[in-house]
Amino acid sequence: MKKNNMNKIIGQQIQKVPxxxxxxxxxRKLEEQNIHDDGLLEALxxxxxxxxxxxxxxxxxxxxxDKNLTLTLxxxxxxxxxxxxxxxxxxxxPKLVRNVIKSGAKLQxxxxxxxxxxxKINDFNxxxxxxxxxxxxxxxxxxxxxxxxxxxxxxxxxxxQKLFRSKAKRGLVKREAIVLLHMxxxxxxxxxxxxxxxxxxxxxxxxxxxxxxxxxxxxxxxRFGDEIAERYLAHDLVSMREYIINEYKHEGRKYEPQSLEGxxxxxxxxxxxxxxxxxxxxxxxxGWSADSLSLKSPRFQDLEKAINWVALPPQYKxxxxxxxxxxxxxxxxxxxxxxxxxxxxxxxxxxxxxxAINTAFSLVHxxxxxxxxxxxxxxxxxxxxxxxxxxKVVKKCQKxxxxxxxxxxxxxxxx
Numbered sequence: 001m002k003k004n005n006m007n008k009i010i011g012q013q014i015q016k017v018p019x020x021x022x023x024x025x026x027x028r029k030l031e032e033q034n035i036h037d038d039g040l041l042e043a044l045x046x047x048x049x050x051x052x053x054x055x056x057x058x059x060x061x062x063x064x065x066d067k068n069l070t071l072t073l074x075x076x077x078x079x080x081x082x083x084x085x086x087x088x089x090x091x092x093x094p095k096l097v098r099n100v101i102k103s104g105a106k107l108q109x110x111x112x113x114x115x116x117x118x119x120k121i122n123d124f125n126x127x128x129x130x131x132x133x134x135x136x137x138x139x140x141x142x143x144x145x146x147x148x149x150x151x152x153x154x155x156x157x158x159x160x161q162k163l164f165r166s167k168a169k170r171g172l173v174k175r176e177a178i179v180l181l182h183m184x185x186x187x188x189x190x191x192x193x194x195x196x197x198x199x200x201x202x203x204x205x206x207x208x209x210x211x212x213x214x215x216x217x218x219x220x221x222x223r224f225g226d227e228i229a230e231r232y233l234a235h236d237l238v239s240m241r242e243y244i245i246n247e248y249k250h251e252g253r254k255y256e257p258q259s260l261e262g263x264x265x266x267x268x269x270x271x272x273x274x275x276x277x278x279x280x281x282x283x284x285x286x287g288w289s290a291d292s293l294s295l296k297s298p299r300f301q302d303l304e305k306a307i308n309w310v311a312l313p314p315q316y317k318x319x320x321x322x323x324x325x326x327x328x329x330x331x332x333x334x335x336x337x338x339x340x341x342x343x344x345x346x347x348x349x350x351x352x353x354x355x356a357i358n359t360a361f362s363l364v365h366x367x368x369x370x371x372x373x374x375x376x377x378x379x380x381x382x383x384x385x386x387x388x389x390x391x392k393v394v395k396k397c398q399k400x401x402x403x404x405x406x407x408x409x410x411x412x413x414x415x
Contacts, residue, residue, distance in 0.1 A: 010100060014093060019049060021084050029071045044071075127198070127347070134199050134349045137404065141397035142196060145356055148389040149189050152367040155382055156182045159370040171372075174221060177229040178369050181218045185211055185366040192359050199347030201334040202322045204355035209319040211359060213300065215366045219307045222369050224292040231278060231288040237270040238283055315358065350404060353397035360393040 023045045030041060040058050047056045112119075135142070160179045188211045195204040221229045244264055248255040257268045275282055281290035286298040293302055321329035334351025335344060364386045371379050 010097065013096070014089075017088055018081075018085060019045060021081055021088075022048060025073070025077055025081060026071070029073075033069070035069075130199060130347055130349075131197060134197070134347075137349055138196075138352055138397075138400055141353070141356055141393055141400055142193065144389055144392045144396055145193060145196075145360055148360055148363060148386065148393065149186060149193065151386060151389060152182075152189070152363055153186050155367055155370060155386075156186060171226060173226040173233070174229040175372070177221050177232055178218050181214050181221075182366055182370055185214045185218075185363060188214065189359055189363050192355060196352050196356060199349055199352075201348065201351040201355055202329075204352070204359075205319045205334060206322040208355045208358045208362065209316060209323060211362045211366075212316055212319070215362045216300070216303050216307065216309060218366055218369050219309075220289060220292075220303050223307055224289075228289060228292045231282070231291070234274050234278070235282070235288040237267060237274055238287060240267050241271045315354070319358075350401075353401040356397045357394050360390040364390045 023041060026044055026048075027041055030036070030044075037060060040060065043058055044056065156179070160183075188207055192204045192207045192211065195201075195207065217232070221232055244267060245255045260268050271283075278287075278291065281287050281296050284290065284297050286300065286303065289298050289303060289306075290296060293306055295302055321332070323329070333344075333348075334354055335348035367386055368383060371383060
């Protein structure tokens with residue numbers, strides 16, 4: 001059934017209700033006079049609804065003299081008709097609409113299921129074709145970014161093993177936190193690469209924001225040492241308590257610490273313990289950094305200031321637009337080529353250079369922290385190789401972006 005016919009059909013059915021209600025009253029009136037004639041009932045109902053001033057006549061096919069029939073619709077009958085119609089509109093119509101929507105949705109899903117095998121193959125083939133073309137254009141830059149990720153993972157694995165074998169007590173918590181953050185950075189980079197491979201630069205840019213935040217947090221921990229690292233790791237209790245409180249609100253329950261049980265009770269007790277140890281400021285979003293930064297309610301900007309962050313262009317705010325539902329993130333996309341501001345709901349092969357380049361910078365920053373104060377030849381080789389790969393990502397991606405823009409300009413000229 002066509003979607004644009006559904007409302008029409010429901011409306012047509014509702015329009016029949018007054019007739020059905022009137023017919024029911026007339027049937028009762030006729031039966032009171034011992035008249036059981038469906039043809040008469042239908043004709044009389046139509047006559048009254050037509051509001052015709054002409055006299056109603058009915059030929060039942062039998063021979064004999066004409067008979068007069070008198071039916072009286074009292075005020076009570078009229079009121080009953082009105083009340084019956086109101087009850088139908090208020091009670092039965094919503095139920096009718098719900099049933100139509102429910103059955104219509106089931107039918108639509110069933111039809112989609114029947115067509116799914118073909119749709120899936122078509123979508124898969126289209127995306128594979130798109131990814132093949134994207135890879136041909138962007139492989140020179142994306143391959144280097146993939147190499148950078150693998151190199152960073154290998155370095156991370158090496159230094160995590162050294163951490164577990166280390167017997168040094170000083171700086172141990174700091175290194176543990178940085179290794180954990182580096183693992184998350186590598187995972188986030190893999191997410192970014194996957195989004196880029198599938199032509200989703202805006203999504204990749206949104207994930208880069210997370211990667212950037214990870215690197216800033218890691219640099220803050222690296223600067224202030226074991227104490228802030230310990231607080232950072234302990235701050236998990238604050239986050240988990242906030243999560244539980246939000247769950248209670250969602251379920252309409254009151255959060256009462258004294259009545260908690262099991263894991264929830266353990267988290268609440270742990271939260272109270274760290275607040276008693278680190279102070280009330282610890283309960284804030286970045287409370288783990290409050291003492292080191294000498295701030296009651298530190299913000300992310302304060303973390304950036306604490307490490308004199310100047311190595312990356314100020315694109316953090318722009319990447320935020322790709323996370324939130326503001327209009328800038330809706331009407332502006334990295335997929336623009338030249339003056340062609342085309343909003344699309346799918347993949348694009350444009351705009352990949354920005355998240356790719358920023359990711360390369362952030363991953364190198366993050367990985368460099370694993371080296372600590374080591375300054376041997378091997379460390380210098382590792383670090384220099386990461387920088388070479390980063391710079392190659394920049395060069396290759398910028399070159400591809402320029403070529404793409406030139407191809408688009410040539411295409412527009414041909415049109």
